[in-house]
Amino acid sequence: MRLDRSITLHSGSALGSWLTPPGGVPIPILMYHSISDRRESQAHPYFRTTTSPATFEEQVRFLRENGFTWVSMGKMAEYFQNPGVVGKAVGITFDDGFKDFYTEAFPILQKYGYGATVYLPTAYVEDRFMGMDCLSWSEVRELLQHGIEIGSHTRTHPVLHILKEQDLWVEVSDSKRDVEEGTGEKVSLFSYPYAFPQEDQKFTCRLSAILEECGYVWGVTTRIGRADSGQNRLFLKRIPINEDDDLELLQAKLQGAYDWVFRIQQMYRRFKRRK
Numbered sequence: 001m002r003l004d005r006s007i008t009l010h011s012g013s014a015l016g017s018w019l020t021p022p023g024g025v026p027i028p029i030l031m032y033h034s035i036s037d038r039r040e041s042q043a044h045p046y047f048r049t050t051t052s053p054a055t056f057e058e059q060v061r062f063l064r065e066n067g068f069t070w071v072s073m074g075k076m077a078e079y080f081q082n083p084g085v086v087g088k089a090v091g092i093t094f095d096d097g098f099k100d101f102y103t104e105a106f107p108i109l110q111k112y113g114y115g116a117t118v119y120l121p122t123a124y125v126e127d128r129f130m131g132m133d134c135l136s137w138s139e140v141r142e143l144l145q146h147g148i149e150i151g152s153h154t155r156t157h158p159v160l161h162i163l164k165e166q167d168l169w170v171e172v173s174d175s176k177r178d179v180e181e182g183t184g185e186k187v188s189l190f191s192y193p194y195a196f197p198q199e200d201q202k203f204t205c206r207l208s209a210i211l212e213e214c215g216y217v218w219g220v221t222t223r224i225g226r227a228d229s230g231q232n233r234l235f236l237k238r239i240p241i242n243e244d245d246d247l248e249l250l251q252a253k254l255q256g257a258y259d260w261v262f263r264i265q266q267m268y269r270r271f272k273r274r275k
Contacts, residue, residue: 002045008249008257025083026226027071028254029091031238032056034098034132035105045244053104055243057111062247063090064112068254072149073117073189073218076236080229090254091227092116093220093238095153095191097125097140099133106143118143119153119191119220122178129157137182144183151189152176152216160207161197168207173214188217196221196235208234225259 033049035056040048051059068090071079079089092109094101097120109116124134135143140150152175154160160168172190179187190211197203198221211219211234219234220227227236239253252258 002244007260008252025080026228026256026259027076027079027083027089027091028226028256029073029093029220029236029238031220031222031240032092032094032105032242033096034100035108036098036100036132038132040243045242048242048244049240051241051243051245053108055245056105057108058247059241059245059250060108060112060114062250063114066251070114070116072115073151073220074149076218076227076233091238093191094118095193096129096157097121097135097153098129099135099139102135102139102143106146106148109148110146115147115149117149117151117189119151119189120175120179121153121155121157121193122175122182123155124157125178125182141183144185149189150179150183150185150187151191152179152187153191154193157193159194160192161200161203169210172207172210172216176214176216186215188215190216190219190234192219192221192235194222196223198223198235204232204235208232224261226256 032051035051035053037052038050040050068088071089071091073091073093083089092114094105094116097118101118105116120135120140121129125140126136127134144150154171155175155178156171158171160171163171176187216234218236220236220238223235223237224239225237226239231237239258241250245253
């Protein structure tokens with residue numbers, strides 16, 4: 001039995017309303033990784049990162065049929081300042097820069113009139129990462145020409161929290177330079193790899209300063225929940241999506257019924273830090 005699904009569908013709406021900031025208009029930013037038929041039978045549904053093309057199309061069709069408008073990460077400020085202009089908004093993001101975004105996800109997004117933001121771990125462009133083929137620079141440039149946003153996901157996808165200061169700078173600044181050199185476009189978007197160390201305020205303040213000095217404007221993390229204007233713009237929350245998200249669960253996540261998971265994340269990490 002998938003406990004997070006059960007709580008979300010039966011109690012999540014009330015919990016989500018409690019967690020919504022007063023006067024805030026949250027936006028769900030969906031977090032995808034691989035769109036393929038690769039099996040993840042050994043992983044718990046909560047931790048899976050693969051969505052089949054068929055399921056992905058079903059999810060995107062659901063967004064279109066329910067009137068959701070894609071908001072690019074680069075224009076997030078416009079939405080937060082005037083949410084009524086967009087209406088029902090959704091962000092769509094992809095981490096890790098896998099080639100299956102180009103072969104599987106991109107055609108589906110085009111079919112339904114949506115864009116997306118793809119974050120690249122730049123050391124693996126034109127190579128392989130986690131046993132999977134990654135995008136080439138020519139494919140990245142083609143995606144840009146068709147309205148897909150490109151951001152940085154560091155160079156080598158390390159656990160940033162454990163890096164020395166200089167290595168942290170290299171991962172953040174060199175990945176931005178790589179994307180700019182590979183595309184000829186300025187880069188202002190960043191995605192934090194792995195679990196975000198929200199309990200370590202000293203680190204997050206230091207990283208925020210580094211990101212700003214490098215020229216990043218918007219960033220996303222693995223913190224679960226919808227994004228809102230009260231969050232640090234470099235560390236916005238997202239909603240993980242994978243093959244196990246049926247349309248009932250997807251709808252609940254879009255409406256904020258999954259936001260309660262962030263509190264569990266937060267309590268667990270604080271408890272672990274104190275041990």
